[in-house]
Amino acid sequence: MSIEEILVISEIPVAVTRKQIKNLHLAVYPPTGRVTVSAPEQMPISAVRIAVVTRLAWVKRQRKEISLAPRQSIREMTDGESHYFLGRRYRMRVVERSGPTRISTRGKATLVLEAREDASISAKLNALDHWYRERLGEVVPPLLEEWSQRLELDGITWRTRRMRTRWATINVKSGIVTVNPEIAKQSLESIESVLVHELMHIFEPNHGEGFIRRLDMHLPDWRARKSKLDSAMLSCEDWKV
Ligand SMILES: [Zn+2]
Structure with missing residues (x-):
């Protein structure tokens, strides 16, 4: 996955990755409330920004849940x-x-x-x-x-x-x-x-083809491991562009 741009929306950094997909995909990850967007390759960045802004209430709700849920029990x-x-x-x-x-x-x-x-x-x-x-x-x-x-x-x-x-x-x-x-x-x-x-x-400085090729060669099951890491994800959402 290559992060191409970071949008800052309402003081929240949003990592935008371009992919060959039809729909925008927005996700909020624990433990830090990291926000990522996978966006169709041709979608203008202004449209990506608007799409995130329209989901801002949802993003903030997820981040609040993430920040409260684990820490509350650990704090004690x-x-x-x-x-x-x-x-x-x-x-x-x-x-x-x-x-x-x-x-x-x-x-x-x-x-x-x-x-x-x-x-x-x-x-x-x-x-x-x-x-x-x-x-x-x-x-x-x-x-x-x-x-x-x-x-x-x-x-x-x-x-x-x-x-x-x-x-x-x-x-x-x-x-x-x-x-x-x-x-x-x-x-x-x-x-x-x-x-x-x-x-x-x-x-390989970037997450381009060469990077993926090397990972495939040295750690063939890296995708499964990554999805396991990502499965700690509390919630994510898809919607039509
Ligand atoms: Zn990397």
Whole structure:
């Protein structure tokens, strides 16, 4: 998919991709409320803008739902909450204990939060964020190493940074892959496909034919992995042009 243009409508960035399609397709994705439009190739950008503007109330409603739904439960960091790690759902178990706030897994479905009785929610959230980043530190380097070898790349490094609208980006000059810690919630296959996607940009800056050809060659099931990643999508809508 190649993003050709970013429209900013009512302060909301809208990524416009051109495709050989008859109908405009608008989607709002969690976790950040990223808005994308697939538009027919010949449709003037002004018409795309108008189409989005007419659906603006819907877009705002979706973004509001996304911003409220997951955060409300996470914000509380209480017993029984659902949290995701590597595509699996974990139930949070809160254990009141003196000492530092920390997170660990118990079995394959329990996330244990140890915290003092008076620990603040933000201290608990920080502990969870730290835990996700640590886990990524175990998951990402072996994948990057494996794919560096396969693609004969040298000097690839990585870091984590929260981003509003992306799972990852790459600086092709420095070889630094920046990974959104949110991705720790997705499956290993999804994480791998995101990393491979970024590494491909070292060979192909855009998402053109060459890019797709390389992905098809190295990761033949990338479409299925991508649609799995996208299936976290809360809602989308099609309408006639
Ligand atoms: Zn890309």
